[in-house]
Amino acid sequence: MRLRQGCRVAAIVAVLGLGLAGVAAADSDPYAPLDRAGPALSVPTGQLQSALSCTPGVQGDARNPILLVPGTTLDPGPNYSWNYERAFATLHWPYCTITLPYHAMGDIQTAGEYIVYALRTMAHLAGRKVDVLGYSQGGMVPRWALRFWPDTRALVNDLVGIDPSNHGTLDAQVACQTECPPAFWQQATNARFLQALNSRAETFAGIHYTVIYSRTDEVVVPNLDAQGSSSLHTGAGQIANIAVQQICPGDTSEHLAMGTYDPVAYALALDAFTHESVADPSRIPASVCTEGVQPGVDPLTFPANYAAYLAAIGEAAATSPEVSAEPPLQCYVFTACSASAGTRSSASHKRSRRRRHPVRRRVRRRDPSFTG
Numbered sequence: 001m002r003l004r005q006g007c008r009v010a011a012i013v014a015v016l017g018l019g020l021a022g023v024a025a026a027d028s029d030p031y032a033p034l035d036r037a038g039p040a041l042s043v044p045t046g047q048l049q050s051a052l053s054c055t056p057g058v059q060g061d062a063r064n065p066i067l068l069v070p071g072t073t074l075d076p077g078p079n080y081s082w083n084y085e086r087a088f089a090t091l092h093w094p095y096c097t098i099t100l101p102y103h104a105m106g107d108i109q110t111a112g113e114y115i116v117y118a119l120r121t122m123a124h125l126a127g128r129k130v131d132v133l134g135y136s137q138g139g140m141v142p143r144w145a146l147r148f149w150p151d152t153r154a155l156v157n158d159l160v161g162i163d164p165s166n167h168g169t170l171d172a173q174v175a176c177q178t179e180c181p182p183a184f185w186q187q188a189t190n191a192r193f194l195q196a197l198n199s200r201a202e203t204f205a206g207i208h209y210t211v212i213y214s215r216t217d218e219v220v221v222p223n224l225d226a227q228g229s230s231s232l233h234t235g236a237g238q239i240a241n242i243a244v245q246q247i248c249p250g251d252t253s254e255h256l257a258m259g260t261y262d263p264v265a266y267a268l269a270l271d272a273f274t275h276e277s278v279a280d281p282s283r284i285p286a287s288v289c290t291e292g293v294q295p296g297v298d299p300l301t302f303p304a305n306y307a308a309y310l311a312a313i314g315e316a317a318a319t320s321p322e323v324s325a326e327p328p329l330q331c332y333v334f335t336a337c338s339a340s341a342g343t344r345s346s347a348s349h350k351r352s353r354r355r356r357h358p359v360r361r362r363v364r365r366r367d368p369s370f371t372g
Contacts, residue, residue: 031199038149048117057094071136078312082305087296103316105181112144129157135259139164185326203237219255240278248289266294
């Protein structure tokens, strides 16, 4: 009974908070305080373990291991195996990959638990902080872990997002009018998920946030300048919002290129990981503008690898689970949720979601251009 009452109150507070658009006082914020301990993970440990794959060098290397987080409609293989993984292997840099449910198209709140587990596990294995590289949704979802599980903030040194959907995209807002995968709903510009994600503070002290975006991104939009969808601004973290066009004005990389082979995005990511700060465009040589692909990408196998990447996106988009509305926010997101209810709210919300927004598996041709 206490669980139901706690979540019911949380939902009421959320509705009231969203309705009072003119009230901006901090004490009226419906979302959880920044320092409240996160809930217990609801995903079975076995599933979390099987989703995380690490190179042997994570334990004992003098460098922070890097967690690679894929974008929407993608798993680590098609997203990273033919580019970043190869590049890091050449550098003998330890890394891990995380596979998110339903090719990163399920409820992002659940995906956030996978990130929490990955950060805790990697930091324990390495005995040091973790660096994170995420593409699109993969650059945004680690921030859900950092926002609602405060213990993870001490585990992260760099968070590098390539075209991250930090403030969503108008594309998803237009596309999701009837049924969409949960992650599409949650990345729409007006999503409640994003309001919760960006509540109170977008960044946290001790973490370097490098946002790399392209002004010609057609998926995470608008992204024309440092006030766009990807960029971060609030909180105590060190922030750099960098357009690849600041270094190479003629760079026309669109969304799919940015997360796989753009040499400027790679150069900025590596710059962040090799300095105790955010990336600095002044440290990137102009010669990067003449490179066709980033290190790690084999020009001879590039056509086949890129075709497989596109095929993976298309297949995932065509067979994804769909719901009729944005998934409800978990109880732990709200100020009014008690600590005990917050750790037990997931099952209740899952039952509610099944009743109100049943997941449907369909095989149909959905426009695969949205890879948030």
